[in-house]
Amino acid sequence: MDARIAEMTRLWTLATPLVSGFILSLVRNYQDRDDILQDTAVAVLNSFEKYDKSKPFAGWAIGIARNQILLHFRKTNKNTILLEPSLAESLQQAFSDSSSANNNLDHLAECFKALDPKSKELCKMRYELDMKPASIAEKIEMKANSVAKTLQRIRDELRDCIQRKNKAEFRL
Structure with a gap:
């Protein structure tokens, strides 16, 4: 496995619970949620070269998940997204901020030791x-x-x- 794939896999594994929670907050149907999470994983892999390493990975992946949610509902002609786009953006920002805060708390514990x-x-x-x-x-x-x-x-x-x-x- 090359270093790029290994790094993407490591970052995706850490971000998956947060990305999944974001999708869960916007999509009711569990089958749709699973499909969107899988589509998001593929999209993250395919566009990993575009990721700006100076920014939190989870926030970037959540942005991709948001796009995948919209794409999924366009493809399936379902409109089960429960929120206005501006509210979805607010949720995206909240989940991204949560990711950074969790990283900082983990690092604080290490630094304190x-x-x-x-x-x-x-x-x-x-x-x-x-x-x-x-x-x-x-x-x-x-x-x-x-x-x-x-x-x-x-x-x-x-x-x-x-x-x-x-x-x-x-x-x-």
């Missing part, structure tokens, strides 16, 4: 125990301003780590 123990403990006190920087400062014998600055550096480090992982994911 890579933090040193002191940083993890500060994050736990601030975000899990909901302690204010002044309370944390008292507990660990630091100045409140130093705690706030350290937390800001940790947030910056986590953000940068997530961005690196997102870039690496789309560079493949």
Whole structure:
């Protein structure tokens, strides 16, 4: 299997639940849903060279699914799509945003694991125990301003780590 097919397969496998959910949100008939999902998979494979790797794959695949839904209903002369086109576009955007958010949460968990123990403990006190920087400062014998600055550096480090992982994911 060549690298292009392997990458497309990996990305499609990750995106399939989201694409399927998008189709499910617009199409009632389960047989039509299955047909549209299969048609979408074929269309994704056939147009994979057009995919812009700097953008989320799931959002791109959902756009293809939307086109496949419209094409399916044109071909079968069924008009069982339940929503206005503008509402379908809103759903498409919501599903695409959800995909990006899920990726970011997965990356955040990985990045958090890579933090040193002191940083993890500060994050736990601030975000899990909901302690204010002044309370944390008292507990660990630091100045409140130093705690706030350290937390800001940790947030910056986590953000940068997530961005690196997102870039690496789309560079493949």
